[in-house]
Amino acid sequence: MSSIERSPWLIHYDASSCNGCDIEVLACLTPVYDAERFGCIVTGDPKQADIFLVTGSVNHLNAPILKNIYDQMPEPKAVVAIGACAYSGGVFAECYNVAGGVATTIPVDVYVPGCAAKPESILDGVVRAAMILKEKEKAGRKARALARKEGRRSPKRRAGGAT
Amino acid sequence: MKGIEIYVAIAYVILGPIVGGLLDGLDRVITARLQGRVGPPLLQPFYDLRKLLTRRIAPVNSLQMPLIASHLVFAILTGVLFFYGSDILLIIFVLTLASVFLVLAAYSTGSPYSTIGAERELLLMTAYEPMIIIALVGLFGVAKSFDFYAILSSKMPAYLYLPGIYLGLVYVLEMKLRKSPFDLSTSHHAHQELVMGLTADMGGPALAMVELAHWYESVYLFALVLLFFSSSWVSAILGVGFTYLLIILLDNATARVKWELALSFAWIVALVAGAGNLIPFYLISRGSP
Ligand code: SF4
Numbered sequence: 001m002s003s004i005e006r007s008p009w010l011i012h013y014d015a016s017s018c019n020g021c022d023i024e025v026l027a028c029l030t031p032v033y034d035a036e037r038f039g040c041i042v043t044g045d046p047k048q049a050d051i052f053l054v055t056g057s058v059n060h061l062n063a064p065i066l067k068n069i070y071d072q073m074p075e076p077k078a079v080v081a082i083g084a085c086a087y088s089g090g091v092f093a094e095c096y097n098v099a100g101g102v103a104t105t106i107p108v109d110v111y112v113p114g115c116a117a118k119p120e121s122i123l124d125g126v127v128r129a130a131m132i133l134k135e136k137e138k139a140g141r142k143a144r145a146l147a148r149k150e151g152r153r154s155p156k157r158r159a160g161g162a163t
Numbered sequence: 164m165k166g167i168e169i170y171v172a173i174a175y176v177i178l179g180p181i182v183g184g185l186l187d188g189l190d191r192v193i194t195a196r197l198q199g200r201v202g203p204p205l206l207q208p209f210y211d212l213r214k215l216l217t218r219r220i221a222p223v224n225s226l227q228m229p230l231i232a233s234h235l236v237f238a239i240l241t242g243v244l245f246f247y248g249s250d251i252l253l254i255i256f257v258l259t260l261a262s263v264f265l266v267l268a269a270y271s272t273g274s275p276y277s278t279i280g281a282e283r284e285l286l287l288m289t290a291y292e293p294m295i296i297i298a299l300v301g302l303f304g305v306a307k308s309f310d311f312y313a314i315l316s317s318k319m320p321a322y323l324y325l326p327g328i329y330l331g332l333v334y335v336l337e338m339k340l341r342k343s344p345f346d347l348s349t350s351h352h353a354h355q356e357l358v359m360g361l362t363a364d365m366g367g368p369a370l371a372m373v374e375l376a377h378w379y380e381s382v383y384l385f386a387l388v389l390l391f392f393s394s395s396w397v398s399a400i401l402g403v404g405f406t407y408l409l410i411i412l413l414d415n416a417t418a419r420v421k422w423e424l425a426l427s428f429a430w431i432v433a434l435v436a437g438a439g440n441l442i443p444f445y446l447i448s449r450g451s452p
Contacts, residue, residue, distance in 0.1 A: 003217065006210040034200035036191070039207055044276075044358030047220060047366030074220040074366060137217075 004050060004076070005134040007039040008126065011049035013069055015062050015102070017092055020116035021055035021083035028119045028126075038127060046072035051129045052106075053122075057085040059097045063105045070106045076136035078129040081108045082122055084115040091115075168312060172247040175382065176239060183378025184208045186385070190411055197415050212374055218367030223272050230268035231365070231372045237261035238376035242383040251299050251309035258295075261380075262288055265361065265373065272364040280360030284348040286422050290429035291335035297437035301328040302390055304444055311390070320394035322402065327440030329391050333406060334432050338425070339384055341377070342410055344417040345425050 014022035028035045029042055043049050046069045058066060070079070081102040084090035089100045102108050109132050112125035187208040195202020204210075222228045238261040244254045262284065269281035303309055305324050306317035314321075322329050338345040349360035357363070362373055385403055392402025420428075 003210050003213040007207065007214045031195075031198040031200040034195070034202070036195065036203050037201045039203055039210060041211075045363050045366070047364060048359065048362075048370055050214075074218045 004137050005130040007041070008050045008130040008133060009041045009043050009048055010035075010051050010053055010126065011043060011046055011069065011073070012053040012055070013066065015054060015056035015058050015066060015086070016098075017056035017083075017085040017090065019056070021085065021114075024116050024119050025053055025055060025082065025122060028122050033119045033123060035123060035126065038123070038130070040126060046070075047074065049073055050077060050133060051126060052077060052079045053082060053126070054079060054086050054102045054106075054108075055082045055117075057089040057092050058099045058102055058105050059095075060099055061097070063099060066102070066105050076133055076140055078109040078133050078136070079106055080110045080112060080122075080125045080129050082112045082114075082125065083117045084113070087111055087113075168246065168248050172243045175242050175246045179239070179242060179379045179382045180375055183380075183382045184212070186381055186407070187378060190407075193408070193411050194415055197411070208374070208378075212371050215367055215371035215374070220367040222369060223274075223364050226271045227268055227365070227369060230264050230271060231369050234261055234264035234268060235372045235376040235379075237264060238379045242379050242386075245311055245383045245386065248310045248312045251303075255292075255296065255299070259288065259292065261376070265376075268365070268369075269361045269363075274364045276358045276363040277361060277365075280348045280357050280363065283357075283422055284361050286426055287338045287345065287348060290426045291338045294331045294335040294429065294433040294437055297433055297441060298325075298328050298332045298387070301325045301437075301441055301444065304441070304448060311386070314390050315393045318394050320398065321391045322398075324444055325391065325440055327436035331432050331436040331440075332388065332391075333409060334436075335429060336384060336388070336406075336410060337413060338429070340381060340410065342414040344413070344420045346419060347422055347425060 012022070012025050027033060029040075035042075046052075050073070052070060052073060054066065070077070079102065081087060085092060086102045086108075089095075089098045092098050093100065099105070110125045110129045112121050114121060117125075185205070188203075188205045191207060192202045192205055237257055241254055241258045241261055244257060266281045266284050266288075269277040269284070299309070302314050302321060302325075305319045305321045306314040308314060308317070337343075341349060347360075349357075349362045359365075362370055365373060385407070388406045389399055389403050392398045
């Protein structure tokens with residue numbers, strides 16, 4: 001009964017860098033590339049989003065913002081890091097204020113290559129992330145079922161070891 | 164006669180979401196085709212709803228969920244009263260109450276986006292309410308009854324007597340169905356200037372309930388349109404279908420307006436098209452008994 005891969009809602013955040021990748025993300029949503037055929041809706045609200053698209057390199061000023069958006073998203077969630085900057089800092093890696101790629105702050109599920117990344121490959125990344133979400137949801141359901149079983153056997157352990 | 168009405172009201176509660184969801188899905192497909200793209204599958208709204216219901220997220224406060232649940236219950240109740248053939252004044256009261264609950268839920272989150280969304284929704288309510296009342300008074304004038312079934316079975320081609328009121332109703336339906344140019348308070352489309360406006364900070368099941376209430380609302384709103392075309396089956400299907408397509412076309416062809424414009428124009432339309440239609444109609448129908 002998994003349905004999350006049929007309606008992955010997106011939120012996007014441009015950390016820093018040249019903005020080129022963010023413009024390509026917006027291009028995905030235009031009628032030419034039509035992200036809605038995969039059931040995608042772009043929402044501005046992290047509480048409604050399933051996939052987090054991040055472009056650009058992370059610096060010390062925006063790392064807490066990135067983390068904040070990530071934390072507000074409900075589980076299971078997936079992160080797509082788009083472009084060379086989001087991977088390693090890209091051409092800005094040597095800058096005094098740049099901390100590096102997105103993975104320095106939040107866990108990344110899919111990397112989309114390119115500088116700038118093409119809309120086609122961004123869409124490919126979104127579809128892959130939707131597949132990963134489906135797996136995560138399955139694993140989460142199994143883990144919850146297991147926890148329920150364990151809890152029935154020894155309620156004390158569940159109370160102590162709840163994550 | 165009361166026998167059938169109960170069954171229609173029960174059918175509305177059960178089938179309402181299916182019809183409303185399909186209307187929404189068809190809307191998204193037609194919109195996509197108008198823009199020259201493939202668009203989502205027809206059943207996409209149901210996938211979205213199912214996903215939202217399985218999302219596990221803590222509500223932002225203890226007030227939000229009860230308020231949204233009340234919004235859903237009163238939206239359903241409006242339709243039930245409507246299809247049960249109750250007094251129309253009671254229906255207008257319940258309809259307003261349903262929207263007020265949604266506004267309160269948005270205010271309760273404290274987010275600046277949902278607060279502005281809630282304020283805009285209140286303004287839209289003041290904009291569309293007069294026109295809806297004029298529409299119902301007009302239908303009363305034609306059928307001499309406030310009862311859904313009495314108007315339906317009067318077989319009067321209300322659109323011939325009340326063309327201005329019909330146009331005014333289409334105008335405010337754009338607001339009630341959250342369509343452009345009046346999708347000020349919240350919108351599904353990307354880059355709404357208020358993030359999600361009214362529905363900001365509503366995640367998972369909360370948003371699912373808002374969607375569900377919206378589907379129920381769209382069913383009775385289109386049933387209201389049906390009353391204008393109830394003279395025969397053909398005119399009913401053509402009339403409602405035409406209205407549905409017209410609303411989608413306007414949604415795609417117009418840009419979002421500012422609230423001042425939305426409010427003042429809605430009242431001008433209610434006054435010119437609504438009252439301008441109603442007063443001559445009453446004078447003529449009084450003159451020829
Ligand atoms: S990867 Fe290239 S195009 Fe993308 S943000 Fe970095 S510098 Fe700009």
